[in-house]
Amino acid sequence: MSNKSTSYVATEGTDSTKIETLAFESLKKEQILKPLISKSDYSDESDSTLGNTSLKIGLSIPYKILVKAKIING
């Protein structure tokens, strides 16, 4: 997974604290972790679909990312 975040615009605050966040850069590379779960991590004696990893969508789990953003209009 790339640690380059998508372009994202958000505004928040009153006039005096108005900010625009653009072009996030990753804060810590090690926090951008691979979300894919391997069958060995989550094996199940039942009819698990995890072994069928090549084509399936929805195998990964949510994960948290911290991104640093520059305040353009402080």
Place this chain on the structure above:
Amino acid sequence: MVKVIIDINRRITQGDIYKNVDYIQQIEYVDNQELIVHKILFPLVVVLTQDCDLQQDSAYYDKERTPSSNDKKLFSVIVAPLYNEDIFLQGQHLAHNSIGYQMRVFNKKRKGKLTSHYKSLIDNEIPRYHHMDFVGVNIVPSVIDFKHYFSVDIENLNKNRRAKYVCSVKELYREQITQRFANFLSRIGLPNPE
């Protein structure tokens, strides 16, 4: 079973499934120059917003039929995450070390037979969850957790819609999902007996 269609050219529709959707958890100010955004990336989410609202909002993204006022414009879309059933059953679907939540475990089988808890889950008898076994798209069996609903900025989703679109749940199935979601939200919690 849940039937889907794949039509990437459509507007955002109730029952659409999108991939890699961010939830902005917190914005932390470091100083006057920088801030840190805490976000959780959900691999799959389903849209739960009322479809007529989405239809009216879509006019604002069509230059040929832009409404004269902004009365019907939406700020956000309600979505709920889909979790991989196998990982969900083990209570590990939010256990990534960046989140670290241990969730309820569902035993699928006991003594070779499906447990009543698992049957309740796949029969959609537990108000909080909606089980989905997809037909027509290669998504693993998944579970929606209505308790984890959140909203996504609609302009941002519109901008990235084509890249994030996976499929759309067919009408009958999506209506079952949204009715169950509405029922979940409108439940009345009573105090535990003393």
